Amino acid sequence: MPSAAPTAEAEGPSPRLALSHRDGVMVVDAATLEVVGDAATTGFIRLNPAGDGRHVLVTQEDGWRALDLGAWTEPHGDHEHSFTTTPRLTATTIAGSHPGHVVVHGTRTTLFADGTGEMQVLDTDSLGGVDGSVDVVRHKAPAAHHGVAVTLPDGTLVHSLGTEEARTGAVALDVAGAEVARTDDCPGLHGEAVAAGDVVTLGCEDGMLVYRDGRFTKVTSPTAYGRIGNQAGSERSGVVLGDYKVDEDAELERPTRVSLVDTRTGRLRLVETGASYSFRSLERGPAGEALVLGTDGRLRVIDPDTGVVKRSVPVVGPWREPLEWQDPRPSVRVVGDRAYVTEPSRSRLVAVDLTTSRVTGEAILPHVPNEMAGVAG
Incomplete structure (x- = not known):
């Protein structure tokens, strides 16, 4: 991806998805499901929401690196302005030995380094610095x-x-x-x-x-x-x-x-639920719905207060969870009022409107997708 690119103002927020594959990370327009960027990386790639609606933190061997998905919205008085640009891997890196979990809550993102037990807390809006530096508060x-x-x-x-x-x-x-x-x-x-x-x-x-x-x-x-x-x-x-x-x-x-x-x-x-699932099968909807993607290829929408399965939407073909946790398997992520489901066996991405429980789009990707994260843009 280029280090810099022209910026254009958009009519409104432009949600995007990051999907890892064997050689890097694809960035997909969440509305059209078209690939708008592809960043080359090495090693097993993990993707973590950064919490600012624009970046994803890519886990690397010695820490985390910010991937700019190239879509964001800025407040301006009583209204907002939205922008898009070409996605890119940024210069922002956060060092950590055996980098592990990244947890976003409110306006803070907390990173845990398994190799040392060090925790680093950062403000979620601090990842866009030109020089790549980011202020963190450290705990151990x-x-x-x-x-x-x-x-x-x-x-x-x-x-x-x-x-x-x-x-x-x-x-x-x-x-x-x-x-x-x-x-x-x-x-x-x-x-x-x-x-x-x-x-x-x-x-x-x-x-x-x-x-x-x-x-x-x-x-x-x-x-x-x-x-x-x-x-x-x-x-x-x-x-x-x-x-x-x-x-x-x-x-x-x-x-x-x-x-x-x-x-x-x-x-x-x-x-x-009537079907098995994997660790990438659990998600929540915009109103708090509990979502479970089963190995029968159906996305179940569960009322969290009653446990009643309200809807069961066919989205992908039947699948079986692989023994190795790093191997691709279908996963589900929600951005806005849509759920996005991957089908690695067909390099396929499916969008489901959670307000109607209908599939609204699908695309064949140029690479086999593995992990997925999204931003509101």
């Missing part, structure tokens, strides 16, 4: 581990605790770094989400941790081993969508039930 966990951290609007930092051998719990620190709450009751901690009211959830092998109003509580699984790892939250809902696995010894369990945890009441509801 007591020990390096595959971890995760979330920064809340009041500056509270919630992060995982563990070692390279095991993850066991979490701690909450106030803006001055003083400990607010701590728990060691989360074996195998993995994954996070934020629900309405700035409530943080963290997955455990026996349920879910909930951080709310300055303290941790535990929602216990109904089975002795009931692992919740991958989660999807929504600022429109107090319920968090999660996976649910019960076979501790499985090489790769293919569950058909998902979990819905009400962070207000502590209730955990299991919903049978």
Whole structure:
């Protein structure tokens, strides 16, 4: 991608998608599904929303690099102006040993480096600097581990605790770094989400941790081993969508039930979907709907408060989750009122209007897509 390009004013926001492939990242116009850019990179590529409606953070061997998707909107008095340009990899890089989870919440983005346990917090609107520099606030966990951290609007930092051998719990620190709450009751901690009211959830092998109003509580699984790892939250809902696995010894369990945890009441509801799914199958809609993409190729729309499957939309062909987590498999991401679903076996991208539950577009991509992230433009 070029280092600089002309900028044009658009009639309104121009949502775009980033899709990784074996040799780089494609950028796709979310309205037309046309490829508008392709950045070459090396190594296994992971994509993380940056939170500013314009950039995606590309995980590299030694940190993260900002990819400008080339579409953004700026406030101007009582109205806004939207712009587009050619997508490009920027000079903005954030160093980190074994870069891991990137979590966006509110106006802050928090990055976790597994190799050191270092956390870096940045303002989401700080990625557009010409010189590539970005100001970060640094924190460090007591020990390096595959971890995760979330920064809340009041500056509270919630992060995982563990070692390279095991993850066991979490701690909450106030803006001055003083400990607010701590728990060691989360074996195998993995994954996070934020629900309405700035409530943080963290997955455990026996349920879910909930951080709310300055303290941790535990929602216990109904089975002795009931692992919740991958989660999807929504600022429109107090319920968090999660996976649910019960076979501790499985090489790769293919569950058909998902979990819905009400962070207000502590209730955990299991919903049978009728098809297995993968860690890239869980997403939330614009009104807080719980979305699950099944291996039968259908996108299920679930009422998070009742667990009722309201709609089941056929979007791709049947598929089977591969054993290696890095291998491509269908995934779903929401931008605005549309869900976008990939079908790697056919290099296909499908758009679904969530207001009508109808497929509104599809395209064959020039590369096999793997991970996906989107921006509102």
